[in-house]
Amino acid sequence: MVRAKKERGQETQLYDLFRKLSAYEQNERELGLLISYTVASSLIGFKSESGSVEERRHQQVKAVYSGLEEAIEFCKEEDSYHAFCQVRPGVESSLREYIGAKEEKPVSQSELLTRIFNKLSRSNQRNPTDRLKRDGIALYNETMREGQKNRRLDVLTADYALISSTLG
Amino acid sequence: MTQYHNVFVPFPDVFRLGGPTVFNELAAKPGNTNLIVMPMPLVDRLEDGKDLTEVERKFQGRGAADTLSYLGDLKKKATRIEVTEGGITIYTLSDTLHVASLDKPHVSSDTFSVNDLEAAVAKLFPSDSEGGRPQLMTSRDKYHFKFSGRGMTVVEPEFLLTGFxxxxxxxxxxxxxxxxxxxxxxxxxxxxxxxxxxxxxxxxxxxxxxxxxxxxxxxxxxxxxxxxxxxxxxxxxxxxxxxxxxxxxxxxxxxxxxxxxxxxxxxxxxxxxxxxxxxxxxxxxxxxxxxxxxxxxxxxxxxxxxxxxxxxxxxxxxxxxxxxxxxxxxxxxxxxxxxxxxxxxxxxxxxxxxxxxxxxxxxxxxxxxxxxxxxxxxxxxxxxxxxxxxxxxxxxxxxxxxxxxxxxxxxxxxxxxxxxxxxxxxxxxxxxxxxxxxxxxxxxxxxxxxxxxxxxxxxxxxxxxxxxxxxxxxxxxxxxxxxxxxxxxxxxxxxxxxxxxxxxxxxxxxxxxxxxxxxxxxxxxxxxx
Structure with missing residues (x-):
């Protein structure tokens, strides 16, 4: 019996999205800023559906994917600078609010975003953009170094780990 | 005997990367004294490079050679030299740093094992930190994995680490x-x-x-x-x-x-x-x-x-x-x-x-x-x-x-x-x-x-x-x-x-x-x- 070869589905992952983004923006600085701001922006409105810790993590990564897809669309229609301008104000006002708050409270239902904002509020209160740029470049380089991943669940877990270790 | 704050055993890779500057970097802050232990089998590796692959040997530069010549001159650099029984010589380089050369019978090139070395150093020179154990220092992931797994303290040469x-x-x-x-x-x-x-x-x-x-x-x-x-x-x-x-x-x-x-x-x-x-x-x-x-x-x-x-x-x-x-x-x-x-x-x-x-x-x-x-x-x-x-x-x-x-x-x-x-x-x-x-x-x-x-x-x-x-x-x-x-x-x-x-x-x-x-x-x- 000839078993039909299972076709490997092209699932979304950071690697592919970053590859597409880098085709529109070749400057490392602009790319780093666009990536980190888009990641943060896509987690601001994150609402968790119930589930295990792992599922919640996967949902956050999926939110990041759709944020990046939107950014790519913007790059296609306008350019990368416009895509950055779309996400920047929202992130900066949320961050200002987070840093200015007297009591520590979660910024959204995303613990990943809380970790990102925590990191920024600890060491880079006065200049968070510089940290976001560096971390965005690091996330891009790490993702490209790791290369394309093959299995869906591994992809979501691995991409969460990448975002968490570089931005969070 | 002096009570040491930290006792380090740097592996040859640390000297290949950092040369003799490693000795300055590992000195303690004023008020404390650190000890660098140089076991003869590791000094031998610095010279013969037997722990390196052929490719690595081509790239090793002058760090190892200059460290060996530094060790050769230790006698001139030390303000006091204490020769104890059993192949141990302690060189006082400053109030904050001593260097010990460790030879037979504590360690021998013929039957050398890092386990024995660590145990011997812990017994001879108990330190204030790390529960009295010495700190093996290397930048090689392989050694971190191997010796940490055996319960030893393995540290990175922090002074050489810089991020991208x-x-x-x-x-x-x-x-x-x-x-x-x-x-x-x-x-x-x-x-x-x-x-x-x-x-x-x-x-x-x-x-x-x-x-x-x-x-x-x-x-x-x-x-x-x-x-x-x-x-x-x-x-x-x-x-x-x-x-x-x-x-x-x-x-x-x-x-x-x-x-x-x-x-x-x-x-x-x-x-x-x-x-x-x-x-x-x-x-x-x-x-x-x-x-x-x-x-x-x-x-x-x-x-x-x-x-x-x-x-x-x-x-x-x-x-x-x-x-x-x-x-x-x-x-x-x-x-x-x-x-x-x-x-x-x-x-x-x-x-x-x-x-x-x-x-x-x-x-x-x-x-x-x-x-x-x-x-x-x-x-x-x-x-x-x-x-x-x-x-x-x-x-x-x-x-x-x-x-x-x-x-x-x-x-x-x-x-x-x-x-x-x-x-x-x-x-x-x-x-x-x-x-x-x-x-x-x-x-x-x-x-x-x-x-x-x-x-x-x-x-x-x-x-x-x-x-x-x-x-x-x-x-x-x-x-x-x-x-x-x-x-x-x-x-x-x-x-x-x-x-x-x-x-x-x-x-x-x-x-x-x-x-x-x-x-x-x-x-x-x-x-x-």
Whole structure:
């Protein structure tokens, strides 16, 4: 019996999205800023559906994917600078609010975003953009170094780990 | 016996990377004393390199050899030597650091095991920290995994670790608030105020970016010593917005009219312009780091700027360029340093390649030969063609290449100047630097990420007055030296050491002028797939 070869589905992952983004923006600085701001922006409105810790993590990564897809669309229609301008104000006002708050409270239902904002509020209160740029470049380089991943669940877990270790 | 605060057992790889400087780095703070234990089997490995692969042995540089000669001189350096029973000698180097040589019967090369060594050291020299156990020090992941698993304390040589992030110190991100303040103050703000606004210290020659083409730079009035050979300080340090006219990326050398190209090479983006104008061609920056990936333009820009500065210009041009009336070029010669072992290392691989000496080394210099073709030394239309090989020839004496520089080339007018009356470029290998010192020379250190931190220190300590050093590299990728990593390499280590010096500038070329194919190839080295 000839078993039909299972076709490997092209699932979304950071690697592919970053590859597409880098085709529109070749400057490392602009790319780093666009990536980190888009990641943060896509987690601001994150609402968790119930589930295990792992599922919640996967949902956050999926939110990041759709944020990046939107950014790519913007790059296609306008350019990368416009895509950055779309996400920047929202992130900066949320961050200002987070840093200015007297009591520590979660910024959204995303613990990943809380970790990102925590990191920024600890060491880079006065200049968070510089940290976001560096971390965005690091996330891009790490993702490209790791290369394309093959299995869906591994992809979501691995991409969460990448975002968490570089931005969070 | 002295009670030690920390007891370290550094593995040979630490000395190969850090050389004898490891001894200074591991000294305790005043009031405490640390001990470095040097077991003879590990000292033997430093000498014979049996723990290295063949490839690693080619790259090990002089760190191990210099450590051995340092150990040979310990007797002269120690203020007190205590010889105890059973093959232990303790050298008191200072109040904060002792060094113990450990030999038979505690450790023996014949039956050496790290387990026995650790147990013996813990018994002989219990420390205040780590539960009295010694700290094995290595940068090799394999040993961390192996010996941590056996319950031993294994530590990284923290003093050698630097992150890739050091490179990002070249250009900081500015804030809207800072930009507005700068605009309100005619584009200039005292550095103190900027430090307060950004919440961090800034260095001379550092840049702040506000938008894709809006930059400001940290500058001031340089104070030099009486002979003018050293920058001793910077007065009135301030952040200054670049003039809007600079967006045209035209380079201004001294009082000359701004030009679009330097030796035929044009800055393609603002980062390249900044590197050229404020680093490579800036006489106040004596140590220039140019960092960027393959295809970012670091070799082309550095080569064009370097050759431009060794050309001998007529008096009127000289005065305009540098305000100086001195004869000759700004620098006598270019010295090109590459970390490739084949240029004269242990195996002298060049001997096996066919052709003349130039043919043999040419392979290693292809990137420079390509850069050479992009300059006005290879004119597209009229003008004298200067072959790349001629850059290594002397006009009057036959050097290693057994040739003279052709007469026609000596008289050729290039960019308004002439080639210097000596070899334009001298090519050397870092292993040959011992005992040399350079004067009025422009030294180009290529692929600095493939030098060990100790090799970089050796290179930079050879610079005499009137020198400029251009260090090029990419710490994020392109690491071929198996002893180096993105965390431990000569490039980032040197940046960490020098970034705060007033004569040092870091320039990052972040725009990659390459194709999608090159971009994909750049990320080819995936180890996780």
């Amino acid at each position: 992030d050091e490179v990002n110190e070249a250009i900081l991100e500015g804030t809207d608030e800072l930009y507005v303040k700068l605009q309100e103050n005619s584009g200039t703000l005292p550095l103190e105020q900027v430090t307060e606004m950004l919440g961090r210290k800034l260095f001379t020659h550092q840049f702040v970016q506000f938008a894709p083409t809006d930059f400001a730079r940290v500058t001031g009035e340089y104070v030099r010593n009486k002979s003018g050979t050293r920058i001793v300080g910077v007065e009135n340090p301030r952040l200054v917005l670049l003039d809007p006219s600079e967006k045209s990326k035209r380079i201004k050398i001294g009082n000359e009219r701004p030009v679009e190209r330097v030796l035929g090479v044009q800055a393609l983006d603002m980062e390249q312009y900044i590197a050229m104008q404020y680093g490579l061609l800036n006489p106040d920056v004596e140590l220039v780091f140019v960092c960027g990936g393959a295809g970012s333009g670091k070799t082309v820009l550095s080569y064009a700027a370097a050759v431009d500065q060794v050309l001998c210009y007529p008096k009127s041009v000289r005065t305009n360029r540098s305000g100086s009336d001195e004869r000759g070029g700004q620098f006598k010669q270019i010295v090109l340093l590459k970390p490739f072992e084949t240029m004269g290392g242990a195996r002298r691989d060049v001997g096996f390649l066919p052709g003349s000496l130039f043919d043999k080394i040419k392979k290693q210099l292809d990137s420079y030969a390509d850069a050479h073709k992009l300059t006005s030394l290879v004119p597209k239309g009229e003008g004298t063609y200067i072959p790349f090989e001629a850059m290594f020839l002397h006009p009057r004496y036959e050097n290693d290449f057994n040739k003279l520089r052709p007469e026609g080339i000596n008289k050729a007018r290039i960019n308004g100047g002439y080639l210097p009356p000596n070899e334009v470029i001298e090519l050397t290998y870092s292993g040959f630097l011992r005992g040399r010192s350079f004067h009025d020379t422009l030294v180009m250190v290529d692929e600095a990420q493939n030098f060990t931190p100790y090799e970089m220190k050796t290179i930079l300590s050879r610079m005499g007055p009137g020198c400029k050093v251009i260090v090029m590299g990419d710490a994020e990728d392109q690491i071929d030296n198996p002893l180096c990593t993105p965390e431990i390499n000569g490039l980032t280590h040197a940046i960490r050491q020098f970034k705060a010096k007033d004569y040092c500038g870091i320039f990052q070329l972040r725009h990659l002028h390459r194709s999608q194919m090159a971009e994909d190839a750049h990320h080819w080295n995936s180890v996780y797939r």
